[in-house]
Amino acid sequence: MTETRPRGRIDKRHAILDAAFTVFAREGYAQAGVDVIAAEAGVAKATVYNHFRDKENLLRESITASADEAFATNMAAVERLTDSGGDLRALLEEVGHQLATCYCDAKSWALNRLLAAELAQFPELLDIVDGRAATRVAEALADRLARLMLAGRLRSADPRTAADQFAALLTGPLAKRARLGTKPVPEAELREVVANAVDTFLRAFGAG
Amino acid sequence: MTETRPRGRIDKRHAILDAAFTVFAREGYAQAGVDVIAAEAGVAKATVYNHFRDKENLLRESITASADEAFATNMAAVERLTDSGGDLRALLEEVGHQLATCYCDAKSWALNRLLAAELAQFPELLDIVDGRAATRVAEALADRLARLMLAGRLRSADPRTAADQFAALLTGPLAKRARLGTKPVPEAELREVVANAVDTFLRAFGAG
Amino acid sequence: MTETRPRGRIDKRHAILDAAFTVFAREGYAQAGVDVIAAEAGVAKATVYNHFRDKENLLRESITASADEAFATNMAAVERLTDSGGDLRALLEEVGHQLATCYCDAKSWALNRLLAAELAQFPELLDIVDGRAATRVAEALADRLARLMLAGRLRSADPRTAADQFAALLTGPLAKRARLGTKPVPEAELREVVANAVDTFLRAFGAG
Amino acid sequence: MTETRPRGRIDKRHAILDAAFTVFAREGYAQAGVDVIAAEAGVAKATVYNHFRDKENLLRESITASADEAFATNMAAVERLTDSGGDLRALLEEVGHQLATCYCDAKSWALNRLLAAELAQFPELLDIVDGRAATRVAEALADRLARLMLAGRLRSADPRTAADQFAALLTGPLAKRARLGTKPVPEAELREVVANAVDTFLRAFGAG
DNA sequence: TATGAATGAGGATTCATTCAT
DNA sequence: TATGAATGAATCCTCATTCAT
Known part of the structure; x- marks a missing residue:
């Protein structure tokens, strides 16, 4: 209750990074779908784009x-x-x-x-x-x-x-x-x- | 001039294999376009499919x-x-x-x-x-x-x-x-x- | 002006259904192009797929x-x-x-x-x-x-x-x-x- | 041995017509593949085109x-x-x-x-x-x-x-x-x- | 910021048709 | 005439990305 939001932000960012690496590693960059990454991270696809400008940047x-x-x-x-x-x-x-x-x-x-x-x-x-x-x-x-x-x-x-x-x-x-x-x-x-x-x-x- | 046609088949197969390897290596399997491979091989896209059932098989x-x-x-x-x-x-x-x-x-x-x-x-x-x-x-x-x-x-x-x-x-x-x-x-x-x-x-x- | 968005979804669904029936009836299922249906409905092709998983389901x-x-x-x-x-x-x-x-x-x-x-x-x-x-x-x-x-x-x-x-x-x-x-x-x-x-x-x- | 060819021609024409009707009826005109018809008739695809100018004419x-x-x-x-x-x-x-x-x-x-x-x-x-x-x-x-x-x-x-x-x-x-x-x-x-x-x-x- | 909806560009695959033998 | 090979156009469907809320 003390740190709902600042924590949540970071958690989401982390979750996306983790999911991205997992999916990229499993399926390759081109094959990997941003929706799959989003699903694996438990966020909406657009949220991925809010945090990481585009797919290439997410890979980096x-x-x-x-x-x-x-x-x-x-x-x-x-x-x-x-x-x-x-x-x-x-x-x-x-x-x-x-x-x-x-x-x-x-x-x-x-x-x-x-x-x-x-x-x-x-x-x-x-x-x-x-x-x-x-x-x-x-x-x-x-x-x-x-x-x-x-x-x-x-x-x-x-x-x-x-x-x-x-x-x-x-x-x-x-x-x-x-x-x-x-x-x-x-x-x-x-x-x-x-x-x-x-x-x-x-x-x-x-x-x- | 001595060997007009029977050579053609094999040449085409070879050209496609070469082109495929080049393009797969350059762009990765998922990113590689079959049209690009066909173009690089100098054949029509459908010809690629005639010789190699599908993209996956072509990779193999x-x-x-x-x-x-x-x-x-x-x-x-x-x-x-x-x-x-x-x-x-x-x-x-x-x-x-x-x-x-x-x-x-x-x-x-x-x-x-x-x-x-x-x-x-x-x-x-x-x-x-x-x-x-x-x-x-x-x-x-x-x-x-x-x-x-x-x-x-x-x-x-x-x-x-x-x-x-x-x-x-x-x-x-x-x-x-x-x-x-x-x-x-x-x-x-x-x-x-x-x-x-x-x-x-x-x-x-x-x-x- | 009173009902900007919630209406939009339903309208689109309806428009697609109407267009689909028209085009299917006019050209037959196999001949009918999903792009044609989308155009007739005034939406993007992908929107058709968002609403109705695939062409067969759209027919149904x-x-x-x-x-x-x-x-x-x-x-x-x-x-x-x-x-x-x-x-x-x-x-x-x-x-x-x-x-x-x-x-x-x-x-x-x-x-x-x-x-x-x-x-x-x-x-x-x-x-x-x-x-x-x-x-x-x-x-x-x-x-x-x-x-x-x-x-x-x-x-x-x-x-x-x-x-x-x-x-x-x-x-x-x-x-x-x-x-x-x-x-x-x-x-x-x-x-x-x-x-x-x-x-x-x-x-x-x-x-x- | 007496009538190998003249008979064969007619047989083939008939076989194609039969196959065409079967396949058209089973799959519909647009969905029906000329290769499927040819296969069902036991002839090469091009033979179908030799006998019947195009798919539409074959349907007719x-x-x-x-x-x-x-x-x-x-x-x-x-x-x-x-x-x-x-x-x-x-x-x-x-x-x-x-x-x-x-x-x-x-x-x-x-x-x-x-x-x-x-x-x-x-x-x-x-x-x-x-x-x-x-x-x-x-x-x-x-x-x-x-x-x-x-x-x-x-x-x-x-x-x-x-x-x-x-x-x-x-x-x-x-x-x-x-x-x-x-x-x-x-x-x-x-x-x-x-x-x-x-x-x-x-x-x-x-x-x- | 988080999301659901919408989209345009692109890609694999099929197929009617033609050509050379 | 009969065929195997080649092709270009078309088609379904996906996906990265954006927009409105």
């Missing part, structure tokens, strides 16, 4: 929100890559596992597919996702690896290359096993992929 | 043709991975470069994006591409790596894991630099990616 | 409305068949004339032709027209004849048969002279048909 | 053939109305029954419905059917009734009116019971309708 905003969300979870994983002097392999596996879990989240796959789908039509979307999530996460990972190199826990090498390859060793095999996200990857497989990635990474970048 | 067939094409070029690359007793790093770099070139081909990116885009709507497409190209190429690569392991040129390891990781070390960094195929990768960068991939791969899987 | 509803209309006029005629103790022949001729006028109305012929036309495709249409108009009118006519029999003004006979035959003696010859409704029947001919029908009817069913 | 010709057929059967019935000095009621019932059987033939209903359906678009069709069947049969019936009047077996009256009413007393009730031809009329009902018609007819037109 829903992707932006989704990228921000992905950034937060990915960063949480990367930030755990802090040298506490313990077992490096165990640390990498823990971080790798957490990253892999992020990648395998349904919304993450959806974002990637949606991005790939609409990239040709809306190239700015890649800038949004890169600028808000992908590049920043990659840089943060490179930062952490650089510190491990400096600390002598990894051999000296280009940290960006190392970061890209670490990520690639996770996402490549995962994409295959998850059938681009259309199939859940069992925990055991996920751990295997992570273990293989870390093993190769350490053979290539391990100190000494 | 154009993806199938595209997968077959991709399979041929990728296999040509993998088959060069034959131990001639020479420098293994050079051999891997040559094969890696050829594979990387395949991946960076515009049609290859287009196929991947289109696949990602329509996967949610048409899951069978992934089966088509996997069954006709991806899995077969991966297996062939694993086969070649297995023989190198057997010959003692690589350490003993699971060849499928090795193959997946080799591919991942190429595609991951390439996807990033090519912005999922929307930007051409300069030859120098491509060579750098390949060199990095081979370097890491050899550190991880090299013999002795 | 427009036939229903038309049947209701026909029922009203026909019943008004039948209800005048009330024994006021006067000249029976004159009474029958008056009622017959009014019925004949109903039958010869352009909309009535149109309904019959449309019904015949689409019966093979949409058998339910006959149920609609029978249930809403034809059967009810025939029963009402039989009721009135039964009372005349009971009152001794007609000989005792099966009232339904008598009703059917009375109607047949009107519609049969009228259909011929009106060329199934494509030609107007001059008033003189109409009176002649009615007189002949009543004459035969009274010879067959007159009392004593 | 198939209706003409159908009208000729109907004329033959109806005339056979009317011609039995010959005063052999015997029981007039029995004679009328026999002829009435035969006529009723003609009317209740599936092709006859189909012709009537098709005619009603396309009358608005192709008014000449009514002239064809009238000129080739309806009017001629009605005139022949009037002729026979005139002779019965002259012979004193029926009272003197306008023979055309009598003929029209005799027909109407059959077709009216039959149309109702057959649901315009969509439902078969059991033999018992048919006999009842005929008996009622003859009864009324004889009360109205019987001698003395």
Whole structure:
């Protein structure tokens, strides 16, 4: 009763963004109907237009929100890559596992597919996702690896290359096993992929 | 002049398939207009429907043709991975470069994006591409790596894991630099990616 | 000026129903274009679809409305068949004339032709027209004849048969002279048909 | 082997006409597809166009053939109305029954419905059917009734009116019971309708 | 702001018809 | 003549968007 309206506004905006992402991911931008999104959000079609000028803008905003969300979870994983002097392999596996879990989240796959789908039509979307999530996460990972190199826990090498390859060793095999996200990857497989990635990474970048 | 008509049918079918793939890749399945495809193929819209019952089927067939094409070029690359007793790093770099070139081909990116885009709507497409190209190429690569392991040129390891990781070390960094195929990768960068991939791969899987 | 909007909805619905019946009758269901109907109704094509889900449903509803209309006029005629103790022949001729006028109305012929036309495709249409108009009118006519029999003004006979035959003696010859409704029947001919029908009817069913 | 071709031509023409009438009656002119007709006739679509210039002409010709057929059967019935000095009621019932059987033939209903359906678009069709069947049969019936009047077996009256009413007393009730031809009329009902018609007819037109 | 109604532009698909063999 | 292929026009229906309340 204290905050009926200001809250309601925000809730509606959120509901629409959520619905939009869900529907866009499920049906693709062109196929997705604004009425479907409105229905899924529980509002009238015109309300969607009141909040987000047009369909294209709605896509942009829903992707932006989704990228921000992905950034937060990915960063949480990367930030755990802090040298506490313990077992490096165990640390990498823990971080790798957490990253892999992020990648395998349904919304993450959806974002990637949606991005790939609409990239040709809306190239700015890649800038949004890169600028808000992908590049920043990659840089943060490179930062952490650089510190491990400096600390002598990894051999000296280009940290960006190392970061890209670490990520690639996770996402490549995962994409295959998850059938681009259309199939859940069992925990055991996920751990295997992570273990293989870390093993190769350490053979290539391990100190000494 | 020698082959007026029987050729015509096949030519038309081919022209439509090509046009379809181009337009689907450029605009996405839902956005793509059958009239646009017909125009691009230089036939009447109804002719498209005579050859390919409906739009969905046209997508399936154009993806199938595209997968077959991709399979041929990728296999040509993998088959060069034959131990001639020479420098293994050079051999891997040559094969890696050829594979990387395949991946960076515009049609290859287009196929991947289109696949990602329509996967949610048409899951069978992934089966088509996997069954006709991806899995077969991966297996062939694993086969070649297995023989190198057997010959003692690589350490003993699971060849499928090795193959997946080799591919991942190429595609991951390439996807990033090519912005999922929307930007051409300069030859120098491509060579750098390949060199990095081979370097890491050899550190991880090299013999002795 | 008093009733700006709420009226608008209903007006539009009515306009569409009228236009639909006109166009369906003129061109047949399959040939009729929804755009033509919309234009005739003065609304946008999509508005037709907003009100009546699809073309088939629009046919059903427009036939229903038309049947209701026909029922009203026909019943008004039948209800005048009330024994006021006067000249029976004159009474029958008056009622017959009014019925004949109903039958010869352009909309009535149109309904019959449309019904015949689409019966093979949409058998339910006959149920609609029978249930809403034809059967009810025939029963009402039989009721009135039964009372005349009971009152001794007609000989005792099966009232339904008598009703059917009375109607047949009107519609049969009228259909011929009106060329199934494509030609107007001059008033003189109409009176002649009615007189002949009543004459035969009274010879067959007159009392004593 | 003696007459492969000349026969084949005629057979094909016939097959197409039959198929056309069947399909037109089943689906209506506009809805009927020329390919469907061709398929039903077992020929290629273009062959239909070789024989019958266009769809409209095919309709005209198939209706003409159908009208000729109907004329033959109806005339056979009317011609039995010959005063052999015997029981007039029995004679009328026999002829009435035969006529009723003609009317209740599936092709006859189909012709009537098709005619009603396309009358608005192709008014000449009514002239064809009238000129080739309806009017001629009605005139022949009037002729026979005139002779019965002259012979004193029926009272003197306008023979055309009598003929029209005799027909109407059959077709009216039959149309109702057959649901315009969509439902078969059991033999018992048919006999009842005929008996009622003859009864009324004889009360109205019987001698003395 | 939230909504129900209205719309115009567009898209998949069908079909009568023609052409070349 | 009989056919398979090709086509252009038409048609149903959808959908992003706007307007009036």
